[in-house]
Amino acid sequence: MGTIMKRAKKDGSQSYTATVRKKQKGKVVLTLTETFPSERSAKRWINQRESELKTKGAVDKVVKAKKRKTWSDVIDDYCAASPNGFGKTKTANLAYLQRLDFGKIAVDDTDDHTFFQLAQDLLSGIQAPPADKNLECPEHYALNPRKPQTVNSYMATLRTVVRYGGPISRIEMPFTEFETAKLTLMHQGYVARSSKRNRRPKLDEMNRLMAYFYENYTADTRRVPMHKIVGAAIALAHRQKALSLIPWRDFDVNKARLTIRNMKHPRQTAGNDVVTWITEEGMKVIASMPRSDERIFPYHSDTISRRFTEACKILEIDDLHFHDLRHDAISRFFEVGLGGGSRDKIQKYTGHSPDGSLSRYIHIEQEGDKYEGWTWWP
Secondary structure, rough: OOOOEEEEEEOOOOOEEEEEEEEEOEEEEEEEEEOOOHHHHHHHHHHHHHHHHOOOHHHEEEEEHOOOOEEHHHHHHHHHOOOOOOOOOHHHHHHHHHHHHHOOEEEEEEEOHHHHHHHHHHHOOOOOOOOOOHOOOOHOOOOOOOOOOHHHHHHHHHHHHHHOHHHHHHOOOOHHHHHHHHHHHHHHHHOOOOOOOOOOHHHHHHHHHHHHHHHHHHHHOOOOOOOHHHHHHHOOOOOOOHHHHHHHEEEEEOOOOEEOOOOOOOOOOOOOOOOOOOOOHHHHHOOOOOOOOOOOOOOHHHHHHHHHHHHHHHHHOOOOOOHHHHHHHHHHHHOOOOOHHHHHHHHHHOOOOOOOHHHOOOOOOOOOOOOOOOOOOO
């Protein structure tokens, strides 16, 4: 049986260290240890480990696995070898895969079924332990089924480790097995690509949002001026994170240019600094912002997203995301014939490269400017 040791932390709370030891011929050959915020969690972990180790050959298998690279190990190696790090989603996906039971599996013991089982578990909603053990509770482990598109995101992230992590960890990666499993997962519908969005806000929806945000801001000017942020999204056509990071020093008022640092790119975001042109409305929005911070729009992108989502819920505006404003802005550039309607010139405003994904943002709905004479431009 495993043992549990209760320890008092500096803040007065308790922690419980669970230990499972296995002997062979009177010698301890395996020691597994984990710390939990509650005794109940520690007992559950011991029961799970004891149950797993009862099967024939399980102890020998775990002992060998501890001496070899696990998926958690190779993910650590892969992340440590990256000089520029990764984006928010990829970083979170990799950390989550490490906390799953999958992270403890030795790479040498991985076959196509291992990858298939991982995707199956993700789809069914199995939860990994929380990153902060103080947040662990029975409710955390309740199944929360995921969409095939979400599972695909995890598997696509893992694929980069399988594809490129071998030389880093000095280990042979089961790339063929991964690709075999991926084909089966696609066939069974366990993974799927995200559907392309073509949602653009209606003028009435935009008017309601602007009125709501303006009233909230004038009631308390310490709040985020979301009416300015929304206006900037329509006029500048940049992502919310990019907008929130632009410093005044990257604004060239004489040439009407903005430099977007580390502009999102499917292959190389870090160091991808792009100089973009600014529309007439965009210049006016920027000019309306006070120089009280080193950034033009000094608000966290998560806050912007949350405020926008909350407003849509209150106003009963269905299925509208802040990123849809970028779709609306770029589509409008084509509708008004910005720069003569030339794709090459419009890319100067959006920051897309010639071989980029500009087309996915174009959803033409009319000729002319739906925002012409818009009440909210001033």
